[in-house]
Amino acid sequence: MIEFKNVTKIFPESERPAVDNLNFKAESGELCVLIGPSGCGKTTTLRMVNRMAEATSGQILVNGEDIRSYAKEQLRRSIGYVIQSVGLLPHLQVNENISLVPKLLGWEKKRRNQRADELLTMVGLNPAEYREKYAHELSGGEAQRVGVARALAAKPKLLLMDEPFGAVDPLRRETLQKEFLELQHTLGISVLFVTHDLDEAIRLADKIVLMSYGKIVQSDRPEQLLAHPANEFVRQFIGADRALKRLGCFKISDHLKKSYVLQHSELGKNGTIGHKGTRPLWVVDRRNQLVGLIDSQSNNGAMIDFPTEYRQLNVQHTLKEALSRMLGMGISAVPVVDAQLQLIGEVRLSDIEKINQSGIDL
Amino acid sequence: MRLKATIHIDRVGMLGVIVGIASLLFPTLTLKANRVDGGVGYQLWEMPSSLSFILAIIISLIVMAGALTVLPQRRPIHLTKSAIGIAILLVCCALLVLTKPLVVPLGEAGRLSLASGLWLLAISGYILMESSLSSIALPTRWLMALRLLPAFMLIFLVTTGGLSHLAIMKEFMNNRSRLFQDLLNHLFLSFSAVTLAVIIGIPLGIIAWRRKLFERGVFTLVNGVQTIPSLALFGLIIAPLSLLSFRFPLLRSLGIKGVGNTPALIALTLYALLPIVQNTYTSLANIGRPVIDAGWGMGMNRHQMLTQIEIPLSLPILMSGIRTSLVQTIGNTTVAALIGAAGLGSFIFRGLGQASPDLIYLGVLPVIVMAITVDRLFGMVIRKISLPLHTEALS
Numbered sequence: 206m207i208e209f210k211n212v213t214k215i216f217p218e219s220e221r222p223a224v225d226n227l228n229f230k231a232e233s234g235e236l237c238v239l240i241g242p243s244g245c246g247k248t249t250t251l252r253m254v255n256r257m258a259e260a261t262s263g264q265i266l267v268n269g270e271d272i273r274s275y276a277k278e279q280l281r282r283s284i285g286y287v288i289q290s291v292g293l294l295p296h297l298q299v300n301e302n303i304s305l306v307p308k309l310l311g312w313e314k315k316r317r318n319q320r321a322d323e324l325l326t327m328v329g330l331n332p333a334e335y336r337e338k339y340a341h342e343l344s345g346g347e348a349q350r351v352g353v354a355r356a357l358a359a360k361p362k363l364l365l366m367d368e369p370f371g372a373v374d375p376l377r378r379e380t381l382q383k384e385f386l387e388l389q390h391t392l393g394i395s396v397l398f399v400t401h402d403l404d405e406a407i408r409l410a411d412k413i414v415l416m417s418y419g420k421i422v423q424s425d426r427p428e429q430l431l432a433h434p435a436n437e438f439v440r441q442f443i444g445a446d447r448a449l450k451r452l453g454c455f456k457i458s459d460h461l462k463k464s465y466v467l468q469h470s471e472l473g474k475n476g477t478i479g480h481k482g483t484r485p486l487w488v489v490d491r492r493n494q495l496v497g498l499i500d501s502q503s504n505n506g507a508m509i510d511f512p513t514e515y516r517q518l519n520v521q522h523t524l525k526e527a528l529s530r531m532l533g534m535g536i537s538a539v540p541v542v543d544a545q546l547q548l549i550g551e552v553r554l555s556d557i558e559k560i561n562q563s564g565i566d567l
Numbered sequence: 568m569r570l571k572a573t574i575h576i577d578r579v580g581m582l583g584v585i586v587g588i589a590s591l592l593f594p595t596l597t598l599k600a601n602r603v604d605g606g607v608g609y610q611l612w613e614m615p616s617s618l619s620f621i622l623a624i625i626i627s628l629i630v631m632a633g634a635l636t637v638l639p640q641r642r643p644i645h646l647t648k649s650a651i652g653i654a655i656l657l658v659c660c661a662l663l664v665l666t667k668p669l670v671v672p673l674g675e676a677g678r679l680s681l682a683s684g685l686w687l688l689a690i691s692g693y694i695l696m697e698s699s700l701s702s703i704a705l706p707t708r709w710l711m712a713l714r715l716l717p718a719f720m721l722i723f724l725v726t727t728g729g730l731s732h733l734a735i736m737k738e739f740m741n742n743r744s745r746l747f748q749d750l751l752n753h754l755f756l757s758f759s760a761v762t763l764a765v766i767i768g769i770p771l772g773i774i775a776w777r778r779k780l781f782e783r784g785v786f787t788l789v790n791g792v793q794t795i796p797s798l799a800l801f802g803l804i805i806a807p808l809s810l811l812s813f814r815f816p817l818l819r820s821l822g823i824k825g826v827g828n829t830p831a832l833i834a835l836t837l838y839a840l841l842p843i844v845q846n847t848y849t850s851l852a853n854i855g856r857p858v859i860d861a862g863w864g865m866g867m868n869r870h871q872m873l874t875q876i877e878i879p880l881s882l883p884i885l886m887s888g889i890r891t892s893l894v895q896t897i898g899n900t901t902v903a904a905l906i907g908a909a910g911l912g913s914f915i916f917r918g919l920g921q922a923s924p925d926l927i928y929l930g931v932l933p934v935i936v937m938a939i940t941v942d943r944l945f946g947m948v949i950r951k952i953s954l955p956l957h958t959e960a961l962s
Contacts, residue, residue, distance in 0.1 A: 257864060281866030292861030296879050305865050355865075 206233045207254060207363065207397060212263035214249050214419075223249045225419035227263070231412060233362075236389055236396040238406040241416035242442070247399045250416070251365050254397060255284045267363060282306050285356030285364035285394075289371045291348045293340035299325070299351050300336040306359040324354035329384060346377040353385065357392070364389075364396045370405065382408055403443060407431070407453050415439060428454035432565040448561050452528055455560060457541055457552055458520035464540060464551035469496050472508060487540045493547040495540055515539065516546060524560070527552040580636040580648055583694035587629040587655070590687035595662070598669060599734060601676040602923065608682055614666070621662055625688070628655055632695055645699040649713065652696030656717035659689050663730055670732045678734040680925055692717075734925040742914070742929065750933055752909030757896045760832055764839035764892060769885070771840070772847025782848075789841045797838065797899055801906045804830040831900070831908030838899055839892040846888025850881030883953035890945035897938045901930070 207230070214224040224246040231237035239247040252258040254265060256277050265272050272280055293302050300321040307317045322332040328350040340348060349369060356364055370378045370385075386409055389396055400406055406413050407427045414424040423435040431451035434440045443450065469490050485500040488508055495516045497508040515530055518541050530539045537554040594608030611622045632651045635644050662685070670677040700710055730736050739746065768789075775785040792800070809825025812818050823829045854877065862876045904912025914930030917923075 255864060257860070278866040278868050281864060283866075286861075286864035288857060288860060288864070290857035290860075292855075292857035292859075292864075294858055294861070294876060294880075309866055309871065 206266075206268055206395065207231045207237075208266040209250075210264040210266070212250075212253065212260050212265060214246070214253060214258060215261045222261075222419050224253070224260075227419075227421060229414055229421060229424055231395060231397060233268075233395055234393050235411040236386075236398060236409055237412045237414060238398045238400060238410035239414050239416060240400055240403065240406045241422075243401060245416040246419040247401075247416050248367055251367055251397055251399045254363075254365055255281045255286055257281075278309075282309055282359060283361055283363075285361040287349075287352050287356045287364065287366040287369045289368040291340075291352040293343075293348055293351060293355075295340050298337045298339060299343070300332075302340070302351060303355045303358050305355060310359055320358060321354075324357055325351075327357070327388065328354045330354075346373050346381060349373055349381065353388075357394075362394055364394055366396060366398045368400055369398075371400070371402070378405075379408075385409075403450070404453075407450055415442065426454075427451075428564075434566070448565055449525060449528075451561070451565065452525035452557065453523045455524040456520065457518070457522050457524065457527055460524060460552055460556050460560075461520060461541055461550040462538075462553055462556070464538075464548065466548060467499065485536050485538060487548055487551070489548050495542065495546070495548055498536070498540075500536060509534075516542065518552075519543060520549075524552065524557050528554075528557055575638075575640050577636040577640055577648070577698065579698035580632065580695060583652065583691045583698060584629060584633040584636060586687055586694060587625075587632070587691035590684045590691055591626075593684035593687060594682040595684035595688070596666060596669075597680040597682045598673070599678050599680060600673050602678075602734075602737075603921070606680060609669075610684065615669070618662075618665055621658065621665065624658055625655070628658070629691075640702070642703065645702045648699040649696050649703065652692045652694070652699070653713065653716055655692030655695065656689060657720055659685060659692065660717065660720045660724060663733065664724060667729075667732045677732075678737050679732055680734040681928070735928050738923070738925045738929050742926075746911075746914070746929065746933075749909060749911050749913055749930075753897070753900055753911045753934070754937065756828060756831060756835065756903065756908060756910055757893065757900045760835035760896050760900070761839050761889065761893045763832070763836040764843050764896075765889060767836070768840045768843030768892075769847050772844045773851065775844065776848050776851040785844060789844045792837045793841050797834070797902050798905065800834045800837065801830065801903060804834050805906060808833075826907040828908050830906055831903035831910075835896055835899055835903060839896045842888045842891040842895070843885075846884050846891075847881070850884035850888075851877070853884060854880045883949055886945065886949045886952070890942065890949065893945070894938050894942050897934060897941065901934055 209227045209229050212224060212227040213222050215222045227246075227250060239250055241247050249258050253260045254267065254272065256272060267284070275283075293299075294305075297305075300318060303321040303324055304312075304317040307320060312320070318336075321336060325332040325335055330347065330350055335343075335347070335351075340351075343351065349372070352369065356366075370381050373381060382405060398406075398409060410427050412424065413427050413430050415422045415430065417438060423430055423439050425433075428451050430439070431443055431447045431454065434443060434447070440447075465484065465486050467486050467488050469488050472488070485498045487498055488496045490496050495511055497510045499508050515534070518527060518530065518539055520541060520543075527539050527541075531537065531554055538551045540548055541550050541552060543549050591611060593610070595611050595614075596609050597606040598609060599606035611625065612619070614622070628651050632648060635648050635651070638644055663679075666679055670679055696714070700713060703710070705713075724730050725736070731740075771785050771789070775782045795803070805825045808823070808830050812824050858876060858880070859872075862872050867875065900908070900910045901912040901915060904910050904916055911930040911934050915927050918926030918928075918930065
């Protein structure tokens with residue numbers, strides 16, 4: 206748990222406080238995202254937690270204890286720290302880079318190497334292949350994975366991340382985000398995360414703290430922030446498509462409905478079945494895997510094939526992804542599958558409409 | 568059918584060939600009756616007919632090399648060209664040995680001086696060898712052996728007395744003990760100056776990097792020193808130092824005077840500063856914010872920061888600064904002889920005074936050998952310590 210109490214930071218060369226009387230709390234195990242336009246003080250806020258920047262006044266508590274009750278070095282070794290530019294030491298191999306903090310803490314070499322291998326596996330890199338590489342031999346994404354592994358090496362309870370995925374290309378960024386989220390849930394650690402990318406914040410955050418000019422403008426769960434912007438600045442920042450973005454906060458698992466299924470073998474000779482209802486019917490094969498759909502509105506009631514991405518929607522996806530697929534084919538529901546790609550239900554347009562009608566301020 | 572074949576001219580090799588042709592136009596050796604004799608210059612074709620086969624060999628080697636420079640540059644061509652280069656160097660050695668009979672009629676004091684034609688021929692051989700050796704993918708050890716082959720040949724001839732008729736060898740025999748003494752002094756003075764420059768320069772570089780306030784001051788100072796011609800600086804230091812030495816007898820009793828090693832050491836140290844300060848600064852600036860940030864963020868203390876990040880990462884660039892400084896100082900120390908400092912410069916200035924080029928060679932050659940040796944040794948060390956860093960900035 207982190208708690209900021211009346212924290213202010215004034216840099217010597219500036220008159221305006223970089224962080225102005227900040228008060229907020231992030232619970233244990235929470236992923237709390239600090240977001241805002243550049244210069245809003247989010248990075249300074251983050252760096253005050255491990256005292257890379259010293260607060261001018263106020264108090265910061267980590268797990269109930271004032272961070273100033275420790276020596277700086279001791280505090281930093283107990284908190285993981287990931288930065289956008291990674292900062293791997295170019296003269297050390299990957300495993301030595303990961304072992305930096307354990308080495309500072311005086312772990313034995315055998316234990317350090319064992320831990321390094323364990324962490325490499327955890328961040329999805331094969332230890333045998335990567336442990337002896339140097340930083341210049343890694344791609345941006347690989348380097349950032351090593352950066353995360355290094356931060357986790359001494360089993361910290363709190364992780365500070367400063368735009369960790371900012372320098373990675375968009376496609377890999379999404380994979381990294383997803384994997385990191387899983388990792389964070391498994392380890393149950395608290396994370397304070399700085400970004401200026403709203404989509405990233407919505408995807409990752411348990412709680413978003415939106416800052417401007419060193420002050421907190423609004424701090425809330427992502428779907429609440431998108432539904433109830435506190436003022437015009439927040440509205441501007443989250444954009445006019447907030448209703449759509451908000452759907453990204455809802456997991457399909459909470460809105461799964463029973464679906465109407467038809468065995469492929471039951472279809473008539475010409476592939477039709479004379480279906481007259483308004484709702485599409487999912488056609489599955491013998492293994493309960495999707496083949497196509499039958500919609501009375503189109504194709505004269507004959508079966509329509511599904512593109513790949515329509516056969517892969519699972520409960521981990523969001524309503525936003527479900528809606529996008531509905532719009533893509535002009536249908537009022539989409540099928541949901543499990544890990545074996547077997548049909549387990551569907552998401553309906555009417556449910557999505559209900560969510561946005563009930564919960565969102567205009 | 569392709570009418571126009573692409574021609575790849577090896578320009579460096581071509582330069583070697585041109586220098587080789589030029590060497591034939593100048594006197595190769597000068598025959599002198601005694602030490603102060605002006606002597607008679609001999610061109611290659613003026614040599615006794617018993618030596619004319621050497622001329623034939625040299626001409627054919629140069630012609631072959633010339634033909635090879637315009638052929639498509641492939642591995643066998645490179646090999647042949649470097650072989651020709653080495654052959655030319657060996658022929659130079661042979662020429663020195665085989666001309667021994669020329670001095671016999673002149674008696675005990677007769678001697679042969681090396682003249683411009685021979686130097687040019689040797690340079691041509693060296694260019695041909697180096698231009699192609701670097702393009703051949705051979706193990707470093709083999710390349711080194713090939714490079715040193717002519718040098719070993721020369722050393723062998725010197726030690727077996729095959730070159731005792733050369734003027735430079737006669738001068739060497741006469742001045743042997745003095746030469747070794749001056750060589751040691753030269754090395755001692757150069758290394759002392761660079762050691763002092765390291766002791767002063769590294770902290771200056773660190774201060775310049777840490778405190779922007781001092782950056783301009785430090786660099787104005789060390790750059791300023793470089794703009795003063797070395798002769799002038801040596802001269803400038805004499806006056807204040809003699810003054811001090813006369814005021815404080817203690818200094819005088821320590822051997823600190825207006826002329827001699829002390830002013831030379833001061834001037835040389837000042838000159839040696841720039842590469843060291845500059846490279847200390849660059850090496851620190853080169854480490855990069857993220858690495859420093861990560862180091863602090865991991866919880867390193869000041870000491871760990873220094874030993875685990877700053878020193879290992881800045882060492883290669885710092886070392887190449889010391890390398891530049893040392894090579895440059897070995898050269899500068901020669902000039903320091905003008906104000907009475909010990910070193911090989913004394914041979915050069917004596918040679919100039921007595922119009923004896925052989926005495927000058929005797930002073931210059933060890934300086935060149937020292938500078939090249941130091942440069943190569945540092946190069947090896949730097950390559951070793953910068954291996955994982957992948958810093959292209961290093962040579």
